[in-house]
Amino acid sequence: MxxxxxxxxxxxxxxxxxxxxxxxxxxxxxxxxxxxxxxxxxxxxxxxxWPDIRWVIAEVLTVRISDVLAAVPAAGPGREELVDRVVRIAEHLRRDEIVMSVIFNAPTLAMVYITERLGTSQQLLIDTLAAAIVQGQAHRSVRAGDPHQMGAMCLLIAQSTIQSAQMVEKFLDRDALNAELAHSLNGYLKP
CATH class of the missing domain: 1.10.10.60 (Homeodomain-like)
Known part of the structure; x- marks a missing residue:
């Protein structure tokens, strides 16, 4: 059987x-x-x-991030809904043991995707953000600008909270971190 x-x-x-x-x-x-x-x-x-173990691990990360995107759907076309989704996705990823294991236990691998090049999952996130920014711009709740550039900046802001949250947890617990991330993104995207 x-x-x-x-x-x-x-x-x-x-x-x-x-x-x-x-x-x-x-x-x-x-x-x-x-x-x-x-x-x-x-x-x-x-x-x-896959050519080597790094590619397998990168694919695992891409699948996990894609799954989080699917698990945290968009709630509407406006800026506040977009920001709420980004905050919830960032929180899911901060709690994901595989994602955090790569960040903290494989710094060489993680640094490639933090400082050198976009990975598949990061490009997926930027494309998703850009599409939401276009909707927010049509909704008039997101400022004018190139959606992919703005999506890339939103990724950088959110990514820094994922990779560095432990460093500042003495000042920013989970709720405070989420509130500050939302404030940062709202300020950046507001018309």
Missing amino acids: MSIRNSEPVEQRILDAAAECIRAYGVERTTVTEIARRAGVSRPTIYRR
Whole structure:
């Protein structure tokens, strides 16, 4: 009898196994060998899909961030709804053990996506923000400007609260951080 897990698409089994490994061992000790063992596939099966472990982990992050976007839908076309969604997404990501594990336990990998280049999930977030900004501009609750530039700036503001929240938790607990993030985004987007 085939297990339910083996009936899942191979890519999904691999990504689920990678997330399990990150939870169990941390990012730095997650290996393709262990991911393959947990997914019930061979190492070459993984390497046919991703060139190395960093790409697997990046894909895990992209899936998790995409899932958060789907779980926190837009509530309306206005600036306040947009800001509320960004704050809720940032909070979800701050509580996500896989995302935070990469930020805190794999600084080399995290720094690539913080300082050097946009990842797939960051581009997805910018595109989502830009579309919401266009709606807000049509609603007249968001100032004029290039939606992608503004979306990129909103990403930078929110991303900094995700990666640095622990540093300032003595001053900004969860509620205060969310309120200040909302204030920052509202001020930036207000006409």
